[in-house]
Amino acid sequence: MRLGKIRETAMQGVFFLTAITSIAAVVIICIFLFCNGIPAMAKIGFSEFLGGQKWSPTNVPPSFGIFDMIIGSIYVTAGALVIGVPVGILTAVFLARFCPASLYKVLKPATELLAGIPSIVYGFFGLMVIVPLIRQYFGGNGSSLLAASIVLGIMILPTIIGVSESAIRAVPESYYEGALALGATKERSVFKTILPASKSGVLAGVVLGIGRAIGETMAVVLIAGNQVQIPKSITDGVRTLTANIVLEMGYSTGLHREALIATGVVLFVFILLITLSMQAIKSRSENHG
Amino acid sequence: MAKNINSSVLNLKPINKISFKQRMLSYKRKPLSFLLLIIVGLAAFLSAAALIFLMVYILVKGIPNLTPELFAWEYNSENVSCMPSIINTLIITCLTLAIAVPFGVGAAIYLAEYAKKGNKLVKVIRTMAETLSGIPSIVYGLFGMMFFVTALHWNMSLLAGSFTLAIMVLPTIMRTTEESLLTVPDSYREGSFGLGAGKLRTIVKIILPSSMPGILAGIILAIGRIVGETAALIYTSGSATGTATNVMDSGRTLAIHMYVLANEGLYTNQAWGTAVVLLVLVFGINTLSAFIAKKLGSKKG
Numbered sequence: 001m002r003l004g005k006i007r008e009t010a011m012q013g014v015f016f017l018t019a020i021t022s023i024a025a026v027v028i029i030c031i032f033l034f035c036n037g038i039p040a041m042a043k044i045g046f047s048e049f050l051g052g053q054k055w056s057p058t059n060v061p062p063s064f065g066i067f068d069m070i071i072g073s074i075y076v077t078a079g080a081l082v083i084g085v086p087v088g089i090l091t092a093v094f095l096a097r098f099c100p101a102s103l104y105k106v107l108k109p110a111t112e113l114l115a116g117i118p119s120i121v122y123g124f125f126g127l128m129v130i131v132p133l134i135r136q137y138f139g140g141n142g143s144s145l146l147a148a149s150i151v152l153g154i155m156i157l158p159t160i161i162g163v164s165e166s167a168i169r170a171v172p173e174s175y176y177e178g179a180l181a182l183g184a185t186k187e188r189s190v191f192k193t194i195l196p197a198s199k200s201g202v203l204a205g206v207v208l209g210i211g212r213a214i215g216e217t218m219a220v221v222l223i224a225g226n227q228v229q230i231p232k233s234i235t236d237g238v239r240t241l242t243a244n245i246v247l248e249m250g251y252s253t254g255l256h257r258e259a260l261i262a263t264g265v266v267l268f269v270f271i272l273l274i275t276l277s278m279q280a281i282k283s284r285s286e287n288h289g
Numbered sequence: 290m291a292k293n294i295n296s297s298v299l300n301l302k303p304i305n306k307i308s309f310k311q312r313m314l315s316y317k318r319k320p321l322s323f324l325l326l327i328i329v330g331l332a333a334f335l336s337a338a339a340l341i342f343l344m345v346y347i348l349v350k351g352i353p354n355l356t357p358e359l360f361a362w363e364y365n366s367e368n369v370s371c372m373p374s375i376i377n378t379l380i381i382t383c384l385t386l387a388i389a390v391p392f393g394v395g396a397a398i399y400l401a402e403y404a405k406k407g408n409k410l411v412k413v414i415r416t417m418a419e420t421l422s423g424i425p426s427i428v429y430g431l432f433g434m435m436f437f438v439t440a441l442h443w444n445m446s447l448l449a450g451s452f453t454l455a456i457m458v459l460p461t462i463m464r465t466t467e468e469s470l471l472t473v474p475d476s477y478r479e480g481s482f483g484l485g486a487g488k489l490r491t492i493v494k495i496i497l498p499s500s501m502p503g504i505l506a507g508i509i510l511a512i513g514r515i516v517g518e519t520a521a522l523i524y525t526s527g528s529a530t531g532t533a534t535n536v537m538d539s540g541r542t543l544a545i546h547m548y549v550l551a552n553e554g555l556y557t558n559q560a561w562g563t564a565v566v567l568l569v570l571v572f573g574i575n576t577l578s579a580f581i582a583k584k585l586g587s588k589k590g
Contacts, residue, residue, distance in 0.1 A: 004487060011489050012403055018395030019404075022417045022463065025456045029424070029432045036435055090332030098329055107337060109579070114340050116575040118517025120544050121564050124551045125343055128350075128561075154339050161336065185315060187322040187329075215425020217520040222551055242427045242520070249434070249524055264431040268424070275423045279416065 037265030040258030049262065055228045057248065057256040064259040066266065068228050072238040073214055073270075075231060076224065079149025080156055080213040085206055087153070088160030092202075095161065096168040097190050115158035123219035126151040131223055140235035143225035148238065151219050156209035163208060167201020168194060200285040204278060211274045215267070217242040241267045344568070351565030354558045359566075364530045369546075369556045371563050373532040377447065377540035380533060381526065382515050384451035385458065390508060392455075393462030400463075401470035402492055422460035426521040429457050433525035445539040450526025457521055458511040465510065469503020470496060502581050509578035513571050519544045543567055
């Protein structure tokens with residue numbers, strides 16, 4: 001009897017320990033990233049690191065300015081949103097409101113399949129198909145902001161579709177019926193009552209999409225061209241923060257290596273901000289509901 | 290979900306039954322609505338077309354390259370076989386699951402069965418798990434490189450890669466397991482307690498078995514992520530070409546293999562073939578997961 005009691009308590013302790021591993025993991029990741037990245041930033045100089053436009057780590061003396069890459073990440077993410085958000089939200093509207101049940105059975109798993117495709121496959125597809133197309137029709141060498149935006153736009157579709165669709169479905173049917181009864185057409189009812197009511201859920205989907213786009217690495221490395229510059233047109237090459245890490249980590253040493261880790265810290269801070277705003281949106285919509 | 294649509298369609302029909310002709314007439318009076326309809330349809334078509342084009346293109350280009358040589362046991366520069374990387378992928382997957390599943394399931398059991406409602410700690414754990422699932426894989430890769438490879442002196446090895454991936458898939462396993470534990474009706478627990486079983490016995494003998502399909506679906510979902518992962522592994526398990534003989538060896542997984550092929554640009558045909566293998570693997574895994582989850586759903590409904 002006593003042995004049983006001890007075992008119960010012990011196992012509860014074990015379960016508790018496993019539960020706090022996720023806290024421990026986040027704490028360790030933060031400590032390692034910041035402890036390695038912040039000193040490097042201090043050594044380079046914060047304003048020089050974040051605002052500098054010259055990245056030549058192998059020069060003597062070297063310079064480590066990641067401003068162009070921060071802008072690059074933002075441009076690529078914005079481009080992905082321009083392509084992915086309208087198509088994603090409208091597809092979600094279609095799935096939730098216009099889709100015949102028989103088509104839904106095919107289309108819904110199809111969007112989920114899109115989410116399962118590994119990013120390296122997207123990147124390879126972009127490299128072999130989209131890059132040559134851009135080279136042919138828009139000029140330049142093809143590896144460009146445009147190529148990265150198109151591929152990332154497709155990659156964030158399933159995220160946006162999934163989250164938006166469940167937000168749209170969560171709107172009470174009475175909103176729609178009320179609009180219909182007032183004489184609005186089906187389309188008008190959907191776009192004027194249901195979509196505005198599902199606003200915060202749809203926004204959450206978009207924010208999640210931003211997180212996915214800004215953190216994407218392997219697909220971007222293959223198709224974005226990776227030149228350190230602020231692109232002047234959409235067919236110019238661009239290097240993102242993620243690409244910078246993957247490209248140079250293999251051969252970097254000393255301060256160069258630390259600068260790359262610091263690049264990771266900047267990326268991590270971006271992601272933390274996105275996660276925080278995500279949670280803010282969520283708690284706001286919970287308070288409303 | 291499907292049931293839900295059917296019922297909403299059934300509810301609407303009597304109110305909203307108009308003939309095709311009437312509908313066209315109303316669109317003629319309200320061209321904006323017609324435009325909206327077209328835009329919505331077009332967007333859905335685009336989404337579907339993107340997937341179909343991607344799939345068909347990769348299959349058409351890749352299937353002719355699925356030669357027996359691609360699956361030879363040895364990798365060398367004349368024949369960039371993907372067999373060693375398939376075996377490495379298998380090893381990494383098993384190792385990662387061996388680490389992540391006990392922790393993920395244990396954490397879910399704590400959250401679903403032990404923690405009291407409104408507990409502050411539970412909220413913190415959930416927030417942290419959510420944060421973990423938002424971290425991009427390259428950041429995991431960086432962390433794994435600094436912690437497991439450098440600080441713990443494991444060097445680039447399958448073990449370092451597996452630990453990195455285990456942290457990455459932990460939130461997935463936690464969430465799906467917790468959801469599946471919460472679907473077990475309380476009457477099961479009460480019945481078990483009523484017969485004199487303790488809490489631990491109830492969890493192990495009653496709750497875990499009846500939520501097994503959900504847990505399994507989550508684990509399989511995690512396998513899909515492991516198989517497709519590149520950025521987190523490239524600087525933790527490395528890109529050595531051979532089959533790893535022990536867990537401290539470096540070895541490339543299938544996804545890294547494909548990245549290297551695509552990046553070098555020398556073996557495009559083999560890269561297409563590898564893409565097909567990767568796609569088939571991931572889709573097979575995801576379909577299996579959906580199938581198991583559905584089975585659970587139908588049993589409950």
